[in-house]
Amino acid sequence: SQTIHQWPATLVQPVGSPLSLECTVEGTSNPNLYWYRQAAGRGLQLLFYSVGIGQISSEVPQNLSASRPQDRQFILSSKKLLLSDSGFYLCARSFAGSYEQYFGPGTRLTVT
Amino acid sequence: RKEVEQDPGPFNVPEGATVAFNCTYSNSASQSFFWYRQDCRKEPKLLMSVYSSGNEDGRFTAQLNRASQYISLLIRDSKLSDSATYLCVVNDYKLSFGAGTTVTVRA
Numbered sequence: 001s002q003t004i005h006q007w008p009a010t011l012v013q014p015v016g017s018p019l020s021l022e023c024t025v026e027g028t029s030n031p032n033l034y035w036y037r038q039a040a041g042r043g044l045q046l047l048f049y050s051v052g053i054g055q056i057s058s059e060v061p062q063n064l065s066a067s068r069p070q071d072r073q074f075i076l077s078s079k080k081l082l083l084s085d086s087g088f089y090l091c092a093r094s095f096a097g098s099y100e101q102y103f104g105p106g107t108r109l110t111v112t
Numbered sequence: 113r114k115e116v117e118q119d120p121g122p123f124n125v126p127e128g129a130t131v132a133f134n135c136t137y138s139n140s141a142s143q144s145f146f147w148y149r150q151d152c153r154k155e156p157k158l159l160m161s162v163y164s165s166g167n168e169d170g171r172f173t174a175q176l177n178r179a180s181q182y183i184s185l186l187i188r189d190s191k192l193s194d195s196a197t198y199l200c201v202v203n204d205y206k207l208s209f210g211a212g213t214t215v216t217v218r219a
Contacts, residue, residue, distance in 0.1 A: 036209075041211065042211055043116070043199070043208075043209040043210055043211040043212070044156070044199075044209040046206055046207070049206075059206070088153075090155055090156075099144050099146075099203045099207065100146065100158060100161055101158070101207060102158065103155040103156050103157070104155060105154070105155050106154075106155050108153070
């Protein structure tokens, strides 16, 4: 199984509250992992990617951060949410050397 | 200029029809391309990878025109289940996603 799990599935948070979204991957070792955000009517925006434990690259400077404490776990966090953080957050994986990415079911975040 | 541009549609077609749409990209050095399908409020799913001039998978055909920097997707014999948003994705050291083309197949 190459399943990607994300939770929670939906989340409603007030402005200024913290955030923690989790992504776990089954059945594969040392995957490349990615966090994307999709705003309504827009393309996916790459936020972070990781090629290994503790290795995080940020694509867009903002109030979000990511961590990879275990090989198959990728976490997206924020200390204080903004209204503009609302969107559909997707975790994806790929194998080293492959550009094909496979997505988890996503977390729909609404910041109120 | 956006890295990847798509006609948002919607393309409304009857069952059994053929529908085709394009995606243009700005980086001439891009090496690989993908089409993803995304259903409403769901995650994108990989439909097809394109590494050379094109690819065909059943009713779906992707063609790449490097000279004009566009990639097309053609769907033959459209089914109701083909209704979705189709995302064009271009690899230029990272994946750049288009905003998608919506296709609605009607009975």
